[in-house]
Amino acid sequence: MEYKVKFTEKCLEDIEDVCLYINEKLKAENAANKLRIKIKDSVKGLSTSPEMYSKTEKLDRVKRVYRKIPIDNYVLLYTVDKENKIVYISHMYYGGRNYLEGLI
Numbered sequence: 001m002e003y004k005v006k007f008t009e010k011c012l013e014d015i016e017d018v019c020l021y022i023n024e025k026l027k028a029e030n031a032a033n034k035l036r037i038k039i040k041d042s043v044k045g046l047s048t049s050p051e052m053y054s055k056t057e058k059l060d061r062v063k064r065v066y067r068k069i070p071i072d073n074y075v076l077l078y079t080v081d082k083e084n085k086i087v088y089i090s091h092m093y094y095g096g097r098n099y100l101e102g103l104i
Helices: 009-025 029-047
Strands: 004-007 067-071 074-081 086-094
Touching: 004 009, 004 029, 009 029, 009 086, 029 067, 029 074, 029 086
Parallel strands: 004 086
Antiparallel strands: 067 074, 074 086
16 A cells, blocks of 8 residues: 655745745745755655665654765755655755754
8 A cells, every 4th residue: 555645834935935036035936846856756666665775873852763865965854654654744954954963
């Protein structure tokens, strides 16, 4: 059975903010469009292989197990709900940032 892949509202807002910044501030519309395509392509396989990306480091204060999808200078974080067969893509961070601290 395939998993459903869902983006949280916060993650969708983060993606839109990043693409808007790239498009408007950096004047790189093509780069923003390519990033959207890369995000879309990178999550395609999650419905059949939800554990295809590596786990993040474990932080004692973070109760969930997150997996990370590196995309250019960014990282998408997601969790897998095996019981309900849902992948939740919950965060998008700049790769240079300590994104694990943002989960606390």
